[in-house]
Amino acid sequence: xxxxNETELIEWLDGGLGAExxxxxxxxxTCHAALVSIGSTLAxxxxxxAPEPSPLFWDHFGRRVNxxxxxxxxxxxxxxxxxxLFGARRAALVAAVVVIFAAAIGFRxxxxxxxxxxxxxxxxxxxxxxxxxxxxDGPRSDDPVVNDPLDDIDADAAWAVVRTAAEDxxxxxxxxxxLAARPGSTxxxxxxxxxxxxxxxxxLIENELKRTGA
Amino acid sequence: MQGxxxxxxxxxxxxxxxEAFDAIVQRHQKQVYQLCYRFVGNHEDASDLAxxxxxxxxxxxPRFKAESALGTWLYRIAVNVCLNRKAVxxxxxxxxxxxxxxxxxxxxxxxxxxxxxxAVEVRAAIARLPxxxxxxxxxxxxxxxxxxxxxxxxGSSVGAVKANFxxxxxxxxxxxxx
Numbered sequence: 001x002x003x004x005n006e007t008e009l010i011e012w013l014d015g016g017l018g019a020e021x022x023x024x025x026x027x028x029x030t031c032h033a034a035l036v037s038i039g040s041t042l043a044x045x046x047x048x049x050a051p052e053p054s055p056l057f058w059d060h061f062g063r064r065v066n067x068x069x070x071x072x073x074x075x076x077x078x079x080x081x082x083x084x085l086f087g088a089r090r091a092a093l094v095a096a097v098v099v100i101f102a103a104a105i106g107f108r109x110x111x112x113x114x115x116x117x118x119x120x121x122x123x124x125x126x127x128x129x130x131x132x133x134x135x136x137d138g139p140r141s142d143d144p145v146v147n148d149p150l151d152d153i154d155a156d157a158a159w160a161v162v163r164t165a166a167e168d169x170x171x172x173x174x175x176x177x178x179l180a181a182r183p184g185s186t187x188x189x190x191x192x193x194x195x196x197x198x199x200x201x202x203x204l205i206e207n208e209l210k211r212t213g214a
Numbered sequence: 215m216q217g218x219x220x221x222x223x224x225x226x227x228x229x230x231x232x233e234a235f236d237a238i239v240q241r242h243q244k245q246v247y248q249l250c251y252r253f254v255g256n257h258e259d260a261s262d263l264a265x266x267x268x269x270x271x272x273x274x275x276p277r278f279k280a281e282s283a284l285g286t287w288l289y290r291i292a293v294n295v296c297l298n299r300k301a302v303x304x305x306x307x308x309x310x311x312x313x314x315x316x317x318x319x320x321x322x323x324x325x326x327x328x329x330x331x332x333a334v335e336v337r338a339a340i341a342r343l344p345x346x347x348x349x350x351x352x353x354x355x356x357x358x359x360x361x362x363x364x365x366x367x368x369g370s371s372v373g374a375v376k377a378n379f380x381x382x383x384x385x386x387x388x389x390x391x392x
Contacts, residue, residue: 006376006380006381007373007376007377007380009380010361010376010379038383038384041383041386041390042355042383044390045336045351045356045386047329048332050248050251050356053247053261061239061243061247061261062236062239062243064261065239065265065268065272066232066236068266
């Protein structure tokens with residue numbers, strides 16, 4: 001009769017091996033020795049107790065779990081393939097935001113995308129005349145911003161998906177992914193805006209400052 | 215929540231009852247912590263891994279279909295967390311001075327030291343096993359889970375679990391004999 005294979009040896013230890021194969025052990029020194037060896041290793045493992053933390057540890061364990069649930073897990077705590085996927089997904093998301101934003105800026109820049117104006121000539125921080133709507137932007141209405149692409153974009157379903165996903169991302173996470181603005185990049189972008197774009201940017205900043213009370 | 219079974223706790227937690235999830239944590243925290251401790255061999259990393267496992271469980275709870283027992287599902291998450299964590303790949307084991315000296319009152323001091331030294335050696339040897347053998351050994355030898363449940367946790371066949379267990383024991387013996 002053949003020796004017990006590895007699966008049968010484990011089944012013998014569990015008492016789950018059939019009677020015929022189990023009887024083989026009584027007459028086979030090799031299989032018997034293998035079982036003694038496995039049994040001694042198991043006995044050694046059984047004697048190796050893990051230390052029990054103090055009762056105080058368990059009192060605080062649930063609270064610590066809840067604290068970690070309530071705050072976003074920093075990137076440094078993400079590991080392995082899931083961490084990589086999460087980072088890649090977020091990078092793709094931000095890339096999509098950048099592309100859409102660039103497309104919107106490019107669309108608005110339209111007539112003279114390469115013109116550079118002195119921001120001091122164009123930015124109006126105090127309430128002034130409403131931004132001029134060019135013919136290319138569509139027909140005029142009583143409210144000059146009704147047809148503004150940057151306002152319409154709030155109703156855009158695709159943009160809503162990006163915006164919803166981006167709301168889940170904090171500044172620190174974006175920075176950790178290497179997506180933070182480089183020194184001077186804001187100035188470079190501002191210098192590339194047209195007068196109308198700068199006026200709109202000023203209006204948005206002013207509204208945001210009023211809204212937050214800053 | 216003490217008299218509520220796991221299935222009901224899951225249903226309540228999925229409905230947004232945070233105290234139900236707290237009860238799940240309280241009920242399973244020791245098993246999950248012990249599993250993590252067996253992987254990393256020190257309290258600090260084990261505590262961090264166990265917390266991470268429950269955080270992931272909380273986030274995955276809406277997708278839990280109760281096709282397996284809650285305990286099995288939590289073990290699966292904990293094993294994945296452990297196997298993916300760098301600390302598990304390069305574990306720092308507590309020395310005998312750091313290990314809680316339980317059950318030492320009734321044994322002689324030199325015997326206690328020898329026992330604790332052996333425990334450190336065993337944990338170090340377990341850490342050198344291949345990941346699936348290590349997980350199988352821990353779940354079978356220390357958590358006494360049946361092979362079928364381990365197969366569910368590791369996504370393996372029952373036969374593969376038995377074979378892994380055998381090889382884990384054989385390799386462990388070799389490592390400890392050298």
